[in-house]
Amino acid sequence: MKIHWFLPTGGDSREVLPDGPNAHWRPPTNNYLAQIAQTCDDLGYDALLTPCGTACEDAWLATASLIPLTKRIKFLVAFRPGFLSPTLAAQMASTYQRMSEGRLLINIVTGAEPRELNRFGDWLDKDARYERTGEFLDIMRNAWTGEPYDFEGDHYRVAQATTREVPTPTPPIYFGGASPAAEAIAAEHVDVYLAWGEPPSMVAERIERMRELAAAKGRTLTYGIRFHVITRATSSEAWAIANDMLAHMTPEAIAEAQTDFSTTMSEGQRRMAELHSGDTAGLEVHPNVWAGIGLVRGGAGTALVGSYEEVAERISEYHQLGFDEFILSGYPHLEEAYWFGEGVLPILRDQGLIEGSTAQPANISTFR
Numbered sequence: 001m002k003i004h005w006f007l008p009t010g011g012d013s014r015e016v017l018p019d020g021p022n023a024h025w026r027p028p029t030n031n032y033l034a035q036i037a038q039t040c041d042d043l044g045y046d047a048l049l050t051p052c053g054t055a056c057e058d059a060w061l062a063t064a065s066l067i068p069l070t071k072r073i074k075f076l077v078a079f080r081p082g083f084l085s086p087t088l089a090a091q092m093a094s095t096y097q098r099m100s101e102g103r104l105l106i107n108i109v110t111g112a113e114p115r116e117l118n119r120f121g122d123w124l125d126k127d128a129r130y131e132r133t134g135e136f137l138d139i140m141r142n143a144w145t146g147e148p149y150d151f152e153g154d155h156y157r158v159a160q161a162t163t164r165e166v167p168t169p170t171p172p173i174y175f176g177g178a179s180p181a182a183e184a185i186a187a188e189h190v191d192v193y194l195a196w197g198e199p200p201s202m203v204a205e206r207i208e209r210m211r212e213l214a215a216a217k218g219r220t221l222t223y224g225i226r227f228h229v230i231t232r233a234t235s236s237e238a239w240a241i242a243n244d245m246l247a248h249m250t251p252e253a254i255a256e257a258q259t260d261f262s263t264t265m266s267e268g269q270r271r272m273a274e275l276h277s278g279d280t281a282g283l284e285v286h287p288n289v290w291a292g293i294g295l296v297r298g299g300a301g302t303a304l305v306g307s308y309e310e311v312a313e314r315i316s317e318y319h320q321l322g323f324d325e326f327i328l329s330g331y332p333h334l335e336e337a338y339w340f341g342e343g344v345l346p347i348l349r350d351q352g353l354i355e356g357s358t359a360q361p362a363n364i365s366t367f368r
């Protein structure tokens with residue numbers, strides 16, 4: 001099992017909404033992102049998911065700047081294939097592997113919201129965008145093999161695509177998308193299929209279907225899930241923080257977010273929004289799974305809330321459903337990386353669910 005954290009390249013805060021009086025917004029400076037990356041490097045997280053979109057810094061450049069400041073942590077770089085030439089992407093990834101000594105993972109984002117896609121010059125409809133993602137992945141992967149690759153499709157035509165050297169290792173391809181078009185592309189082309197944190201009943205059915213779709217292509221996928229997390233020594237401390245966050249979400253902000261979600265073109269976003277429908281009651285949609293964050297935040301909207309033991313138990317439950325990778329985050333990302341890293345990671349290590357050892361103080365006491 002792998003546990004990843006999230007790099008907030010759009011800025012960070014103590015609250016979900018960054019502009020409230022208690023939010024204390026932090027800009028995504030190189031120094032601050034380095035603090036998070038170094039903390040996660042030391043605590044034993046596997047990689048940092050770095051998002052893409054207008055609201056955040058470019059993930060390739062932001063993470064590349066952190067390579068020399070960290071030792072082992074990997075970077076899960078999100079980007080939209082769209083207009084980036086697949087051969088250029090193959091070259092960037094190949095260079096990244098040499099510059100970072102193999103620390104790149106890739107998250108392919110096909111995108112859903114026209115407003116955002118049009119900004120980048122992308123006007124294709126959804127089915128065509130996913131089709132293009134499939135062609136893109138086919139070319140990028142083949143450009144990494146060391147054998148020049150020819151391809152002619154509906155969206156790209158390349159001759160002799162290759163890179164200067166084969167990247168080592170070949171970057172694994174992660175991918176999120178809950179619509180039928182997304183599932184079909186994932187089954188055929190990707191290594192790790194990602195879901196936002198839905199309750200087990202909703203997500204189990206998707207894993208089952210993905211397994212069948214992948215098997216029909218002679219493939220097996222790994223599954224990853226994305227949650228926020230609020231964890232403390234006791235359950236009541238963790239829930240007090242969740243309730244406090246909820247208390248700072250204004251009715252106006254909640255209403256505004258629902259208007260936004262109601263026009264979403266993303267199936268994944270629609271599923272997140274349906275967990276609460278804008279209602280502040282009944283947000284614990286499964287034990288320790290809280291849909292409160294999604295009241296005002298797009299994308300990942302659920303948090304694992306509870307004591308260290310409860311959160312470890314919940315992770316174990318999702319692991320049994322078939323998830324081998326967990327991408328976590330919390331507000332603020334630096335402090336919450338410590339709470340989870342010092343509270344829950346040692347439990348998962350003791351249970352043999354993740355590798356590595358937990359740091360212990362030296363066995364000496366000289367200052368009596």
Ligand SMILES: Cc1cc2nc3c(=O)[nH]c(=O)nc-3n(C[C@H](O)[C@H](O)[C@H](O)COP(=O)(O)O)c2cc1C
Binds near residue numbers: 178194195327
């Ligand atoms: C874990 C995860 C991370 C994602 N990260 C991003 C991101 O950084 N930027 C973005 O625009 N979309 C992101 N998405 C959205 C999807 O990649 C996809 O474009 C969107 O869900 C629309 O597809 P759908 O209608 O098939 O669900 C993410 C999705 C998941 C599950």
